[in-house]
Amino acid sequence: MDPQNTTLQFLNDAASHFPSAISLAAGQPTECFLDRLNLPALMGTFFRHQAGTAALGLEAKSICTSILRYGPTAGLIRGLISQQLAIDENIAADPETMLMTSGCQEALSLCLPALCTEPNDVLLVCNPTYAGAICAAQMNRIEVRSIATYPVDLAEGLKETLENIRRTGRRVRALYLIPTFDNPTGRVLTEIQRRQILALCVENGVVILEDNPYGMFQFEDRAVPPLAALDCHGCVIYLTTFSKTLAPALRVGAIALPKTLFGDRLACQSLYRRLIERKSCLTINTSQIGQAVVGGVLIEQECSLQNWVRPACNLYHANRDAMLEELNAAFSDRSPIHWNRPNGGFFLSVTLPFVFDVEAALGCARDFGVLAAPMNLFSLDESQNNKLRLSFSNGSSEMIRTGIRRLAQYIRSRLILSSCPGRAQCEAQETHCEARPCLAQNTLCQIKEATSC
């Protein structure tokens, strides 16, 4: 469990160790618009809706009392979320087979062991993928295997991997996937890819756990439908969360089951019962305070978050543009540094000609004042050692520009360190410095030396 846990802790805690560094590492949403969440007012809205009354003079007293008790195991606001999924994502989710969770992380902690019940069951993931999915599986002693994606297409890789695993006598029970604005890569699967993946999973009885925390943040082009909206075989369990659209501290997410599991309605009901049982044992129920706040927003926004997320979406769009501009300015086409251009979400991915691990990231934060997330934190093997994840969801465009300039300085210092024969040449323009991959781990001391170079 160690590597993936390190990831979550790194992402959750590392920024606090370098308060003066600009963080391009954390995947948290902007805090600019959190002040719209007027907690008591939203709880009041929700309570009046629940009570089916328009008693506007209702005292704070009664609002508190009704929300502060234990609640039903499955949750309070499934109906509202079902409506929101229908409007915003074109997903038909039945409230009767939905379950509210303490954020999407708990949804994974519930679904993975409820699905992978046999010792030879395997969870399939992309590589890299969200570290929380890997550690939720490992915590439940579920084997995790990754799809061979490079250099083949994801669907092709999936087919090959399913065959390989079947040959070893193991069963791929579930595929964890973030099809839209993937964490950590920013990648979006096309509709064709989605349909290919769905067909393969239906054919092989593989349940897809579709995680979609970033789908609402589409900057340009037309949104690709979620897998759950394309699924007509009972193949996709949809996981939703309000941590990115509303606020992380609400700790509110939900699991939406399909109508059947591959046509079997009883199998789906049995899975739902197992999930409810596990929820009882894990955290009893999801805080009704958090649910009431989410419920209040959904009621006030007529069950669509499209208007609500617009200011944040515009900010992320501007931030992504600023990040891409600075990367373009810092590294020429001939440079060995590459990155992608996601049309939404929180992240983009940068490929470097040298290893960028946690030690390197901490050195970069300390000496260059910018924190980036090593991609190998999200990986099951060493294939991602030369990559990093940059987040454009936090701070202002100006901060992001400064952050990227600092990161560029760091990258140049690493390139110089690995390729320059003597210090004199280091004073030359960085684009003149022909970089070769530096596969040896540089000590922080070496990096410091390079800085003064």
Place this chain on the structure above:
Amino acid sequence: MDPQNTTLQFLNDAASHFPSAISLAAGQPTECFLDRLNLPALMGTFFRHQAGTAALGLEAKSICTSILRYGPTAGLIRGLISQQLAIDENIAADPETMLMTSGCQEALSLCLPALCTEPNDVLLVCNPTYAGAICAAQMNRIEVRSIATYPVDLAEGLKETLENIRRTGRRVRALYLIPTFDNPTGRVLTEIQRRQILALCVENGVVILEDNPYGMFQFEDRAVPPLAALDCHGCVIYLTTFSKTLAPALRVGAIALPKTLFGDRLACQSLYRRLIERKSCLTINTSQIGQAVVGGVLIEQECSLQNWVRPACNLYHANRDAMLEELNAAFSDRSPIHWNRPNGGFFLSVTLPFVFDVEAALGCARDFGVLAAPMNLFSLDESQNNKLRLSFSNGSSEMIRTGIRRLAQYIRSRLILSSCPGRAQCEAQETHCEARPCLAQNTLCQIKEATSC
């Protein structure tokens, strides 16, 4: 996992199926004083404390923003809780080895697999015990064994059980215990019993998970110190929760580790790291909204909840007295019905001369308008089939009186059904009706018949 899950769902959901029945089943705290939890004001108090400023004019805006983000994995208010444990429980808990959880149930979901890491590790519990402890163990495939308590003393039973389990080659790694106002029995362990249990656990390297949700509700006599306050060997992990003292919906609890594990400081630090890792994977972190509310109360109450719980404690005291009075009025000394007289907490335990299972409880709720919790919901075997748990934490004394009168009617009808040769005699005084244990399961239909008798 089924039986224990049924319990949690029964307790969480059953009352809603019989809205007109009086519930003496649910272990939830009274709602009478929930209106004191002014959420925005308490969050404001906490935020000003955190910011180290007395800026009373602080806008709701900034308060929200600071609380609505992700927070540190270990939690925000460990220092305040540490102070509260010192004042209210005489427990010296180091904030550096405390971890905030989404209620005590998550604390169990974290501790049990972090402690019981080997396949032959066993969790020991009392029988009956809190069902959530059993299902948290079973969910993690940890074997649960119970202490042989009847007819011997708990410490004697523990000694015998430890020896028996050791002989089978298995290791008792942890003992889950509610020493004060036990759920479900209401039993309080004496200080002598506690010291005996501690000595046995230290001798055998068994970690005690001390769960103490009810300890603050002491009606009379002097409080017995918690095990964690008596422990000087690093044997006790203390679990605290604010679900009963403040409000269930906060979903805030905490794990407090001892300074060492049986003298080994490194082992304790390693356990703490494992807990933090598991927390990251299970729910990432505990809602800062809930933590801020708890923090606000602790600041306003100068880190003691003694004054805060007084009104609820007085209510429970009066309710317990009403319950005991009605039980005394309904059943004479010669009656085969027995119960205990706990000097605090939420529950008492009733022994019946017939089986009282879920089916019986549902029949009783439907036909007699009172819901009681069958004790076998909390049991690992059939030894508790003739008992039930009554909760006096909910509703008014008058409601409790009515509830007990209805329960007495139900009990009489069962006694009559099992012992009266003919209907005519049923019209005699119930005390004339010499009851014999009715071990056969009565169908609801039979119970209905008895009612009309």
